[in-house]
Amino acid sequence: MDCLDCRPDRRAFLKTAVVGAPLAVTAAAAPARATSETLVTTFYQSLTPEQKKVMCLPFDHELRSKVDANWFITPARVNKFSPDQQQMIREIWKGLYNPEFVENVERQIQQDSRGLDYYSVGLLGEPGSGKFEFVLAGRHCTVRCDGDSVEGAAFGGPIFYGHQAGPAATENPDHPGNVYWYQARRANEVFGALDGKQRAMALVDTTGRKEQSSATIELKRAGEKGAGLPVSAMSKDQKALVEKVLADLLLPYRRKDVDEAMRYIKAKGGVSALSMAFFKQEDIGGDGVWDVWQLESPTMIWYFRGSPHVHTWVNIRAKAI
Secondary structure (H helix, E strand, O other): OOHHHHHHHHHHHHHHHHHOOOOOOHHHOOOOOOOOOHHHHHHHOOOOHHHHHHHHHHOOOOOHHHOOOOOOOOEEEHHHOOHHHHHHHHHHHOOOOOOOOHHHHHHHHHHOOHHHOOOOEEEEEOEEEEOOEEEEOOOOEEEEEOOOOOOEEEHHHOOOEOOOOOOOOOOOOOOOOOOOHHHHHHHHHHHHOOOOOHHHHHHOOOOOOOOEEHHOOOOOOOOOOOOOOHHHHOOOHHHHHHHHHHHHHHEEEEHHHHHHHHHHHHHHOHHOOOOEEEEEEHHHHOOOOOOEEEEEEOEEEEEEEEOOOEEEEEHHHOOOO
C-alpha cells in the first residue's frame, strides 16, 4: 500500500482510536463469531498428549515475553497440525487483526515466508485456568492472544511486525508494495509540519535502536527523557498529526487490543507524554523521507525501522518501571 488513502476505513478507525466514537467498519455489522480466545480453548482441547509436549509451556516461561524479527517459539509449525487444527490456528491469528486489514497481513506473510504454514505456535498456561497465552511467531510476525491474562500489557506483551515487499533486502526509497510503509509516510507528515528548531530536536544524528531481540523494546525508566522532540512541545495542529500516526499504527489490529492500548496511553498523558524521534543515518536514498523513527515514553515504545525494509517493535505497558 503506497497511498495513505488506500488504507481500510482509516477515517472511521481514527475516530474510535483517538476520539472514542463508534468504529464504523464492515465487521461492525457482521454476525457474532467466535473470538480468538474461545478458539484457543477449542484448539487446546483438540491437542493430543504428543502435541502438548511439543508446544505447551508453563505460563511464566521466559518465552512468554520474548520478541524478535525472525524466531520460532516452539518446534510446532502450523503445517504439522491436522487440517482442522490448522484452520483453528488461522482463525485465531486472523481474529487478532482488524478484519479490513487481514488481507494485507496475509500478503505480507506469503511474501515473507510462503504463508502461515511455516510459522510456529506455542501455548503458555492452560485456557480456562485464568492464565494462558497463545503465541504465533516467525519471520516478521510475533502476535499474542492472552484473554487479558497478562496484566498491564497491551497485546498480551511485546509484538513485532515487518515486511520485505520484494526480492531485494533493501527496498527502494518509496518502499513499493510494503503493506506498512503508509505508517512511515504519516510519520513524515509530522516532520514536515515542524519548524526548524523542532526539526533539529526531532532529527537524531545516529542510527536507530540496535535490534537485539527482546532488549530492543526495553522502556525508559519513569521520568527518563525519550529521544527526539517531546510531543508536548508541539502545537495543537502538530499534536493532531501525531494522533493520526498513532491511529495508523494501531489500524492493523482488532478493536479489543486497540482499546486496551489506547487506555494505557491515555492514562499516562496521551500523545503529549510521548517523544518522537527520526534517525538521520538510515535514510534510504538520502531523500529526507525518514525511514527509521519512533514514538516513545516510559510506558511505550513503537520503533519503526524502515531500513533496509520494515521491522517494527512494539511494547505498551500500563505502568512505568
